Amino acid sequence: MKLLCFQDGQSPRCAALIADLGDTLEIFDLRHIAALAEARDIGELAAAPAEALAALRARLNAPDGALRTRRIARSQLLAPIPRPARNVFCVGRNYLEHVREGDLKRGIQTPIPQHPQYFTKPPSTVVGDGGAIEIEPSVSDKIDYEVELAVVIGTAVRNASAESATASVFGYTIINDVTARDLQRRHDQWFKGKGLDTFCPMGPWVVTQDEIADPHSLGLQLWVNGDLRQSDTTAHMHFKLGQIIADLSQGMTLLPGDVIATGTPPGVGYAMTPPQFLRAGDVVTCEIERIGRLSNPVRLRRD
Template sequence: MRLLTFSTGTQASSRVGVVRNEERVVDIASAAALLHVELPFDPTDMVSLISAGAPAQTVLEDIVRRAPDDLPLDAATLHAPIPRPRKNVFCVGWNYLEHFAEGEKIRPHIKDMPAFPTFFTKAPTAVTGPFHTVPYFVDLSAQLDWEVELAVVIGTGGRDIAKERAMEHVFGYTALNDVTWRDIQRRHGQQWFKGKSLDGTCPMGPWIVTRDALDPAGLDLSCRVNGVVKQTSNTRCMYFDIPTIIAELSRGLTLEPGDIIATGTPPGVGHARTPPEFMKPGDVLETEVGGIGSMRNPIGGI
């Protein structure tokens, strides 16, 4: 299934929907009411649905099959599938060999790939929708960069998760762009948090594809700015695979339903180009992950 969070002009509050027949969306709350189905989750909250586990997915499948009505996908305003995560978005740095290599000129003190995944986070307030405008903070920086990534959404929580069981904890997958203000990223020493957490600079979506509907191995990744391809790769090129990331991240740290893990970006980022390239107001950022879909985010002022 493809699960999204959306609103419409007639009903501004956001709610959960399921994509049906490619161009139609089933409003789960409305359909459940018409079918007299009692939902085991809050239909306005994607994390509530995720937390409800397998029984919730069974109910969803039944509702989508029997729903007497739906609406056109293009009539819906899509928000990030989890518009306001309950925790920071977990991120993995340097997870594609070529991306690690292209950054050597700005970190000459680190020559070898790390033995363990490099983790950092993005604030929940950075998350924005798949077609929302990314704000441009002109007074703070002029170095706005792009990073296409596959994101993993945790379904079943746990701590010290064994690598062999890690995929059982996955709910699904979505596309994410780890938009980064490069000079701010480096302004605060060795931590990356501030430059990666400004408001509205983590486009996510357009929906979550559930684990049973997608194999994350071998997915094409693409990032375009103003129609020009800047990044292109495939998830098979990840240095640390998803089970390794989940196992290492969960060591002594409890993962919970709805947690989001961005799995790293391939080469082609703007700061590593010669000369460096950065986005500016009026540009359009497109992010695509095969098997999931595409996002289109204008870069705007604030």
């Protein structure tokens, strides 16, 4: 299933995607499933009883014409989890070619990570498909992009093994880990440079775990104004999803609706010669095979 969150009047609602028609989307509104009718985002769906999700799958498999669908404008899409209950967990330096391109640019040699390296992005960073990445030149003029596969947790997990950890996955989505490179370098930790408002585009929806047999064989790409910048495969992750979830869960409970971004491949703007940072008027488009496309304009913030 592809599950999405959309704006319906004053309230966010959840739906299953039936067809992507470009500027419009054909959906099945989850208010028709009593046990799911009050869900406000995909994080809440991830925590729903298994029987309710099974009922949804059965309804979606109904014969043609038996499903009551509706159409919404693509502009109504929200991030699958517009305001996560907790910070988005992120893994840094998880594609070694990305590490090498940064080392080459800075004239250093970073040791190969022996353990996953974590940082987080606060809930205020999240925007959905079509939402603007807002930049403030007085804060940073070195804004970069990073396409990443993200995992949505579906069941609470603590002290998991690498072999059992992926059983906790509800589904997958796309994240653009937008980064202020100057702030990232200025502070010893990456939180500030990664945590500015609107710096976590997420979406366009969540694809449930059962639809992606191997999350380590997905192509991922990113374009800026139609110019291909990043193109790689999740096969090149240094730490695989089971390792990441297991490591993060040691002594720390991961909860339904938690989101984990799993790192970016090479091709980022700061590593280019000369560096190519984002500017107002740009459009950044991320795509991951089997999931979809996430596109966001860049604009100046005006308070």
